[in-house]
Amino acid sequence: MRTKKLLLTGAHRLAILAYIVFALFPLFWLLKVSVTPNDLLYTEGVRLWPSRTTFEHFEFVLTHSASPIFFRNSLIVSGATALVVTILASLSGYALSRFTFRGKYWIVALMLVTQMFPLVMLVAPIFKMLSPLGLTNSLTGLVIVYTAFNMPFATFLMQSFFDGIPKDLEEAAMIDGATQFMAFRQIILPLTLPGIAATLGFVFTAAWSELLFALMLISGNDAATFPVGLLTFVSKFAVDFGQMMAAGVMALIPACLFFLLIQRYLVQGLTAGAVKG
Numbered sequence: 013m014r015t016k017k018l019l020l021t022g023a024h025r026l027a028i029l030a031y032i033v034f035a036l037f038p039l040f041w042l043l044k045v046s047v048t049p050n051d052l053l054y055t056e057g058v059r060l061w062p063s064r065t066t067f068e069h070f071e072f073v074l075t076h077s078a079s080p081i082f083f084r085n086s087l088i089v090s091g092a093t094a095l096v097v098t099i100l101a102s103l104s105g106y107a108l109s110r111f112t113f114r115g116k117y118w119i120v121a122l123m124l125v126t127q128m129f130p131l132v133m134l135v136a137p138i139f140k141m142l143s144p145l146g147l148t149n150s151l152t153g154l155v156i157v158y159t160a161f162n163m164p165f166a167t168f169l170m171q172s173f174f175d176g177i178p179k180d181l182e183e184a185a186m187i188d189g190a191t192q193f194m195a196f197r198q199i200i201l202p203l204t205l206p207g208i209a210a211t212l213g214f215v216f217t218a219a220w221s222e223l224l225f226a227l228m229l230i231s232g233n234d235a236a237t238f239p240v241g242l243l244t245f246v247s248k249f250a251v252d253f254g255q256m257m258a259a260g261v262m263a264l265i266p267a268c269l270f271f272l273l274i275q276r277y278l279v280q281g282l283t284a285g286a287v288k289g
Contacts, residue, residue: 039264046070046257053253069258078233079259082241086220087266089151089237093158094216097166100159101211102204105170106196110179123164131161135228142229149231157229158219166211173207174200209274220267238263 045053046069048062056062073079108120138157139148147153177200185195201208223239230236233244242263245256 042257042260045253046261050254069254072255073259082236082238086238089154090216090219092155093219094212096159097162097215098211101166101170104167106174108171109174126164148229149235151235157225162215169211173204177203
C-alpha cells in the first residue's frame with residue numbers, strides 16, 4: 013500500500029514537472045534566441061544556449077525601431093481597458109447578484125450569446141461602426157472594443173464573488189443607516205479585492221495580447237500596439253527572429269510585473285470565485 017502511494021505521488025510530481033517544462037520552455041527559447049547573434053542563429057544548429065551572447069537585438073529594438081511607441085500604446089490601452097472593465101463589471105456583477113428585475117434572465121442570456129460568435133466575423137461590422145465616428149486608428153476605439161468584448165466574462169466573474177458574500181452584511185449596514193451604495197462601496201468592495209485583482213489581471217492580459225482588432229482597426233505606427241508592432245520585424249523576404257524575440261521578451265515584462273504585484277490577491281480570487289458561499 014505504501015509503495016503504491018509513493019508511486020502515485022511520484023507520478024503526480026513527474027506530471028507536474030513535465031507540465032512546467034512544457035509551459036516554460038517556449039519562454040526559455042524566446043530568451044535564448046533574443047540573445048543569440050545573427051551569425052549564430054542558423055549556423056550553430058539546435059542547442060540549449062548559444063556559444064556567444066549579445067544584447068544588440070535589444071539595443072536595436074529600443075533605439076532603432078518604433079517599439080517604445082508600441083509599448084506606450086499597449087500600456088495605455090491595456091491599463092484603461094482593465095480599469096474601465098473592472099469598474100463596470102463590479103457594478104453590473106453586483107446588480108446581477110443582489111437585485112431581481114424584469115429582463116434579468118434575458119440580459120444574462122444575451123451576454124452569454126455574445127461569447128458564442130467568432131471574433132473574426134465581427135471585425136467588418138465593428139470597423140463600419142467605428143469608422144464614421146473617427147474611432148479607427150485611435151487608442152480610444154481600441155479601448156471601446158476591448159471593453160465591450162471583456163465585459164461579459166468580467167461581469168460573470170465579479171458576480172461569482174458577490175454571490176459568495178452574505179447579504180446579511182449589507183442588511184446590517186443599512187439598518188445602521190447606510191444606503192445600498194454606501195454598503196456596496198464601504199463593505200462589499202473591500203471584501204472582493206481578490207475578485208477585483210483577478211478581473212484586472214485577466215482583462216489586462218487579454219487587452220495586452222490582443223492582435224486581431226488592433227491589426228484591423230489601426231493603420232499606422234502612432235496608434236499601433238505591441239502585438240501589431242511585432243509584425244514590423246517580418247518583411248516580405250525575411251524575418252529578423254533575433255529582434256522579434258527581443259521585442260517579445262520586452263512585451264512579457266509589464267504583464268509579469270503586473271501579476272507579481274497582484275499575485276497575492278489573484279490566488280485568493282481564483283480560489284474564492286470558484287465557490288459560492
